[in-house]
Structures are given as structure tokens and as C-alpha cells.
Amino acid sequence: xxxxxxxxxxxxxxxxxxxxxxxxxxxxxxxxxxxxxxxxxxxxxxxxxxxxxxxxxxxxxxxxxxxxxxxxxxxxxxxxxxxxxxxxxxxxxxxxxxxxxxxxxxxxxxx
Numbered sequence: 018x019x020x021x022x023x024x025x026x027x028x029x030x031x032x033x034x035x036x037x038x039x040x041x042x043x044x045x046x047x048x049x050x051x052x053x054x055x056x057x058x059x060x061x062x063x064x065x066x067x068x069x070x071x072x073x074x075x076x077x078x079x080x081x082x083x084x085x086x087x088x089x090x091x092x093x094x095x096x097x098x099x100x101x102x103x104x105x106x107x108x109x110x111x112x113x114x115x116x117x118x119x120x121x122x123x124x125x126x127x128x
Contacts, residue, residue, distance in 0.1 A: 066120045067098040068111075096123060 069089025081087070096108035097120050109120040 062101050063103075065100040065103075066109075066111075067100060069095075 069091035071087060071089050073087075097111055098105050099107040099109055099120060099122065105126050107122045107126055108124045109122040112119050112121050
């Protein structure tokens with residue numbers, strides 16, 4: 018086995034040089050391109066207005082029928098939770114407009 022000389026070391030070391038890139042090619046930018054939020058505007062989401070919740074065993078559920086009353090954890094007049102894809106985003110109050118029910122948003126929940 019022999020010791021490495023300066024010439025041997027130079028041969029083993031890699032050659033380092035700056036990398037040169039050519040001009041980028043592609044379509045020119047479109048001035049009226051949609052923003053990030055515009056791309057999401059047509060994405061469907063599930064919106065739920067939750068009056069309240071309760072827990073029941075199967076035996077109680079099987080007894081339910083027309084005219085049965087299901088007691089909820091919320092009291093009359095308490096805000097209704099508004100959920101988007103299962104996450105609470107707001108609270109509101111139930112309103113009746115003609116023959117339809119709706120929810121008027123009274124509070125947007127901080128995240």
C-alpha cells in the first residue's frame with residue numbers, strides 16, 4: 018500500500034463548476050387567470066344546521082314512531098350550530114320564511 022500523492026488527490030476530487038440554466042419556456046402568463054380562491058368556488062361542501070344531539074340505545078330507537086319526541090341536549094332558544102363538512106363554522110337562530118325554515122347566522126366561530 019502506498020501513500021496518496023498530491024496528483025492522486027486531485028484526480029479523486031470532483032470538479033465543481035456553476036450550473037447554467039437556459040431560458041424558461043412555456044405559455045405566457047394570463048393576466049385574467051383565476052386566483053386560488055376562484056379555483057375553489059365550485060367545490061361542493063356539505064352544510065348542516067344542527068338543532069342538538071342526544072344519545073340513545075338501539076332499544077329506544079326501535080320504539081320511535083310517528084309522534085315520538087326525541088329530547089335534545091340543547092334548550093329552546095339556544096343557538097343552532099352550522100357545520101361545514103362536519104366542522105362548526107358558525108351559530109345562528111332558526112327562522113321561518115313563508116313555509117320554509119332557515120338559519121340566520123348570529124356568530125361566526127373563531128378557528
